[in-house]
Amino acid sequence: MATNPLSSSGPGPVLEGIVFNYSDNDLILLDQREWYGSVKPPQVIRKESSAKINYDGYSKVGVVYKAKNDINWVLAWSNMSGENNKVFIDITETVVDWSAVEMSLEKSTSHPPPVHKYGSTATAMIDQKNDVAVLTAAFE
Template identity: 50%
Template structure:
């Protein structure tokens, strides 16, 4: 279930719920040629899945993922995103594994993120 979202550049309407063992798509509309945002989905027992992305003009695209039980701090996430890559390492915590990739140098953002129960 969607529990939080952040739009630094652009706007989005992510799905409110993604059912287990299914997928969902949404579009983040760019603002002034840039798209940068994030979503947080509550999984179970206080576990949150964080996905954030950056598709800024004249920069390589980046994605940041995490699995946490902590309060989501968008200021920290923005800093972590700035230091991330287009293909960050998988994150395994609390019995889940998260992965994500984004095309590194495309103006049309296509990001794929997955969360699997271990």
């Protein structure tokens, strides 16, 4: 039986995330969606660098970064109480449909396959280590 995160006692697991930008362009935060919890993602991830995303508690969040021209990188994750960790990635030229992202996230796993589109690649995984969810994501 899944635990309701709203009625859980004590702190939830910590999310430790690192996002890598292996591309030749800065990634600029365009949008974010917070289905549960709130995360303050980096506004800019400089080209050929990385940035941290950390959150103390359960979360179900999505972010969109402008990667280049009209290419956007979508990254969404869920580390909710009583559920398996999930991460979703996509590369798109269209405006993000958050309902579709949430449905795709629900069907995803903690290690989805890489996405190759528009000459770019996106990867991500989320591992559970005791009470810490470790998110690693990359755009190249």
